[in-house]
Amino acid sequence: MITMKDIIREGHPTLRKVAEPVPLPASEEDKATLKSMMEYVQNSQNPEIAGMYGLRPGIGLAAPQINVSKRMIAVQVPDGKGDIISYALFNPKIVSHSVEKSYLTAGEGCLSVDREVPGYVPRYARVTVEGTTLEGESVKLRLKGLPAICFQHEIDHLNGVMFYDHINDANPYEPIDGVPIER
Numbered sequence: 001m002i003t004m005k006d007i008i009r010e011g012h013p014t015l016r017k018v019a020e021p022v023p024l025p026a027s028e029e030d031k032a033t034l035k036s037m038m039e040y041v042q043n044s045q046n047p048e049i050a051g052m053y054g055l056r057p058g059i060g061l062a063a064p065q066i067n068v069s070k071r072m073i074a075v076q077v078p079d080g081k082g083d084i085i086s087y088a089l090f091n092p093k094i095v096s097h098s099v100e101k102s103y104l105t106a107g108e109g110c111l112s113v114d115r116e117v118p119g120y121v122p123r124y125a126r127v128t129v130e131g132t133t134l135e136g137e138s139v140k141l142r143l144k145g146l147p148a149i150c151f152q153h154e155i156d157h158l159n160g161v162m163f164y165d166h167i168n169d170a171n172p173y174e175p176i177d178g179v180p181i182e183r
């Protein structure tokens with residue numbers, strides 16, 4: 001199982017690489033890796049398991065964070081309307097997005113960043129993501145709210161982008177003309 005010792009931290013070069021597409025149909029190894037990533041996200045949201053293994057809670061994880069430079073992400077996130085969005089995807093891609101922006105009013109963090117980096121992270125308010133599931137099914141997800149923010153954070157990791165790359169250094173809390181999302 002993945003624990004915090006498997007998660008690489010800022011400064012590790014893999015976090016700044018553009019990850020490679022996963023050849024499909026996925027190999028048994030790539031499927032096992034993606035399953036273990038979703039297992040981490042789910043374990044980290046279970047206080048008993050997270051406490052037992054010292055897991056930092058996460059609503060998403062990208063393969064580069066466990067030093068696997070491949071285009072795979074796992075997300076399990078409440079949608080703010082009582083449902084949980086849970087997807088493990090190979091080769092996720094934002095195929096369209098709103099002009100309108102959105103941001104977490106509490107700012108963002110990252111399991112690969114052991115420090116607070118204050119400021120608003122401007123994201124698209126709505127994104128359409130295509131990808132392939134563990135079962136080999138092509139999916140097209142139309143996302144908004146926290147799920148949209150989370151998928152953008154994870155797909156950024158596949159392109160070597162960290163959340164703080166988006167923060168306005170001159171004025172981290174510069175008002176963003178968009179949809180604020182309370183945590």
Ligand SMILES: O=CN(O)C[C@@H](CC1CCCC1)C(=O)N1NCCC[C@H]1C(=O)Nc1ccccn1
Pocket residue numbers: 056057058059060061062065108109110111112146149150153154157183
């Ligand atoms: O790449 C993946 N990661 O780095 C894990 C990150 C991904 C999220 C950060 C912002 C959007 C996606 C993660 O989940 N966290 N970051 C550090 C510790 C807290 C935790 C978090 O933000 N939790 C959360 C947020 C909103 C509502 C409920 N819980």
Ligand code: NI
Pocket residue numbers: 109110111112153157
């Ligand atoms: Ni992250």
